[in-house]
Each structure stands twice: as structure tokens, then as C-alpha cells.
Amino acid sequence: MSSSTDSPTLTTETTQLSPQPDTETAKPTKKITLKSSDNQIFEVEESVAMEFATVKSFFEDSPSTDTVPLPNVTAKPLSQVIEFCKEQIKFKANPDEAQKKKYNAEFVTEKSDKDLVDMIPVANYLEIKDLLDVLNQAVADRIENKSVEYVRSFFGIDNDFTAEEEAALRREHAWAYEGVDED
Amino acid sequence: MLSFKRIAGSSSSSQAPFSVSAETIANNEDLLTELLLRLPIKSLLKFKCVSKHWLSLISNPHFSRRRISCYSTPPCGLFLIERGSPYAGYQLVALDSNHSKAPFKNLTFVNDISEIKFIQSCNGLLLYFRSLRPGWSGGIYYVYNPTTKQHTTIPEPRRAVGAALAFDPSKSPHYKVICVT
Incomplete structure (x- = not known):
């Protein structure tokens, strides 16, 4: 499909490439296989996989492999991360900041708290900075008006202050505890 | 004291x-x-009391500096004196749309607001003068951080005719007060 549209502008390259037509067609559609920790297989286009810095460096170290095991990543967050990166590739090809912002906002709005939180360690492990920014901001937005007790149970944190210490901290910035959303 | 569990722990x-x-x-x-x-x-002020770990992260000056340079949009407002209210002090009147995000609602550092005079605000710090004698003829300069409620006294300059505050946290964590004598 690309040869008919591209041939008029690619005169010099076409003559060089014509003896090996598959290098031209195979490159953009090359698939990379990612294997999650729960043994699910994901076939993604190379351009998407290269968005994951961890996968990219894996290939730079061992270019002959075609399956990348991701021992820290389960299938569900991985599929959502792939979905996000596929869209980002489109925005890379056709930059449209407004559309990208809109997509990023919708991507997080429709996710549950658990989905968002589950993607953060995955985005961190795969080193996808844009996604990590989006996820961190989304989780921050969801907890910013919540109570201290809600945040403790959200993150599984034990309160290690004495009652007096906590009361003193609350007195210091009493206004910050006003207008808290219901848990 | 309780310790935090490791990542691998169930x-x-x-x-x-x-x-x-x-x-x-x-x-x-x-x-x-x-x-x-x-x-x-x-x-952030509210979540200081989530745990000691959170308190130390949030109070760390490196954290403040990173946050100021990358993520914060400074609130914008005026301090107005509201007489007769329970506070009887300076109230912050927000001039931006997300006023709920301003880090304070009023200034509560001094009992008698009639003896203080604001000189300047600069990137989150305030410079003010507290009169010790009638007619503003003598007094003390203070630098005050209304977010953390910390303040410091500037060593009294002899017969200062004016003072100004310079503070840019993206350049340096230190502020300077210039006194003209």
C-alpha cells in the first residue's frame, strides 16, 4: 500500500530498495511479543513497544529476541498501558496538543482508582514518563480533597503518630482540614 | 515505632x-x-499527619524546591483588613479562580494589627515592619512565611529608611533583605 502512494517522492530510495521489497514493507509492521507475569501474550507493533524505555533497552542489548518477558507486570494494567501508548504514537505522527490533552483526560477519567494505581508501578518499570505524569496527576486529583484517614487506608499506611503529635499537626494548619470530601 | 513493610511483602x-x-x-x-x-x-499540609514518613517527605526543603520550580501555580490575592470579624486580621481575598488552593486564609501572626505595616510580598514570603514606638519611628523588620507560619526577625538596622525583600526559590533557597540607611 505504501509503494503506490510513496513512489513518486522516493525516486532515489525506491531504486535502491526495489530488489528487496520486504525491507520496506516489513519494518513498519514488525511485531514485538510482550509476556506478562501472569503468562499472557501481547503482540504489539514495534513502534509501540519502543515507547517503553525498558523494552527498548532490552532490544538494544539483545536484538535477536522477539519475546520480552515482563516479570513485574500483570496483564490488565499492561493492556491499558499499551492502549495509552498506541494513541501517543498517533499524536507523535500528527501533533495535536488539544486532542492529546483531551484523550489523556478521558483515559484517566474512565478508569477506577485501582486501575490508575495499578498502572503507576507498570509505567514506572517500563519507563513511560508521559503516562507516569498523567497517572500521578490523576491519582493526586482523586485524593487531594480526601481525609487523612482515607489516604491512610488507600495506601495501607499505619498511623505512627501519637494522639498528641497528630493533634499538634492538625492545630498547626487547621484550615487545611476544612472542606474535606466524604470518604 | 512501626516500620514500613517492604515492597515484596504481602x-x-x-x-x-x-x-x-x-x-x-x-x-x-x-x-x-x-x-x-x-x-x-x-x-500537602493536611497529609503531613498521614504518617511520619509523609511528614518528613513533605517537610523536606528539596521537596519544596522541586515542587515550586516544576508544579506550583502561585495563588494570587490581596490581604484586606477585616475589622470586627472573629479574626480581626488580614484576610486573603483570592483574585484567581482556584482560591481554595491558596495555602492560607488569613494572617494570624500578631495580636494587634494596628502596629504592623506590610512592606512587600515576594514569591510566598512577606516582609513586614512592627512598630515599637508611636509614629512608626522605630521597630523591627520581620520576614514571614504564611504557609508554614514561620517567621524571623531581621537584625535591626540603625535608622533604616526603607527595606526590600528579594526571594526567588527557583534560583536559591535563600532570601535577601536590603535595608537602606
Whole structure:
């Protein structure tokens, strides 16, 4: 499909490439296989996989492999991360900041708290900075008006202050505890 | 004192989180810092009492500096004297749309507002003068951080005719007060 549209502008390259037509067609559609920790297989286009810095460096170290095991990543967050990166590739090809912002906002709005939180360690492990920014901001937005007790149970944190210490901290910035959303 | 569980540990906490990943984030200083950096100042002050770990991360000057340079949009407002209110002090009247994110509502550092005079505000710090003698003929200069409620006294310059404050946290954590004598 690309040869008919591209041939008029690619005169010099076409003559060089014509003896090996598959290098031209195979490159953009090359698939990379990612294997999650729960043994699910994901076939993604190379351009998407290269968005994951961890996968990219894996290939730079061992270019002959075609399956990348991701021992820290389960299938569900991985599929959502792939979905996000596929869209980002489109925005890379056709930059449209407004559309990208809109997509990023919708991507997080429709996710549950658990989905968002589950993607953060995955985005961190795969080193996808844009996604990590989006996820961190989304989780921050969801907890910013919540109570201290809600945040403790959200993150599984034990309160290690004495009652007096906590009361003193609350007195210091009493206004910050006003207008808290219901848990 | 309770210690934090390691990432690999299964949920054996008395407060099991709704997701193991949430616990992973809470136990990973880098991940937690990245998340906290995106919270408004009001939430950060509130979440200082989540745990000692959160208190130390949020109070760390490096954290403040990173947050100021990358993520904060400074609130914009005026301090107006509201007489007869329970506070009888300076109230912050927000001039921007997200006024709920301003880190304070009023200035409560002095009992008698009639004896103080604001000289300048600069990137979150205030310089004010407190008169000790009638007619503003003598007094003390203070630098005050209304967010943390910390203040410091400037060593009294002899017969200062004026003072100005310079503070740019993106350049330096230090402020300067210039006194003209």
C-alpha cells in the first residue's frame, strides 16, 4: 500500500530498495511479543513497544529476541498501558496538543482508582514518563480533597503518630482540614 | 515505632490497601514523591499527619524546591483588613479562580494589627515592619512565611529608611533583605 502512494517522492530510495521489497514493507509492521507475569501474550507493533524505555533497552542489548518477558507486570494494567501508548504514537505522527490533552483526560477519567494505581508501578518499570505524569496527576486529583484517614487506608499506611503529635499537626494548619470530601 | 513493610511483602498490615500497587507506591520513595509533588499545598499540609514518613517527605526543603520550580501555580490575592470579624486580621481575598488552593486564609501572626505595616510580598514570603514606638519611628523588620507560619526577625538596622525583600526559590533557597540607611 505504501509503494503506490510513496513512489513518486522516493525516486532515489525506491531504486535502491526495489530488489528487496520486504525491507520496506516489513519494518513498519514488525511485531514485538510482550509476556506478562501472569503468562499472557501481547503482540504489539514495534513502534509501540519502543515507547517503553525498558523494552527498548532490552532490544538494544539483545536484538535477536522477539519475546520480552515482563516479570513485574500483570496483564490488565499492561493492556491499558499499551492502549495509552498506541494513541501517543498517533499524536507523535500528527501533533495535536488539544486532542492529546483531551484523550489523556478521558483515559484517566474512565478508569477506577485501582486501575490508575495499578498502572503507576507498570509505567514506572517500563519507563513511560508521559503516562507516569498523567497517572500521578490523576491519582493526586482523586485524593487531594480526601481525609487523612482515607489516604491512610488507600495506601495501607499505619498511623505512627501519637494522639498528641497528630493533634499538634492538625492545630498547626487547621484550615487545611476544612472542606474535606466524604470518604 | 512501626516500620514500613517492604515492597515484596504481602498485605499483612493492619490497614490492608485496596490494591497491592498502592502499597508499592507508598513504600517507594521515588514513586511517592512524584505523586505528592502534584498535590496542591492545602492537601500537602493536611497529609503531613498521614504518617511520619509523609511528614518528613513533605517537610523536606528539596521537596519544596522541586515542587515550586516544576508544579506550583502561585495563588494570587490581596490581604484586606477585616475589622470586627472573629479574626480581626488580614484576610486573603483570592483574585484567581482556584482560591481554595491558596495555602492560607488569613494572617494570624500578631495580636494587634494596628502596629504592623506590610512592606512587600515576594514569591510566598512577606516582609513586614512592627512598630515599637508611636509614629512608626522605630521597630523591627520581620520576614514571614504564611504557609508554614514561620517567621524571623531581621537584625535591626540603625535608622533604616526603607527595606526590600528579594526571594526567588527557583534560583536559591535563600532570601535577601536590603535595608537602606
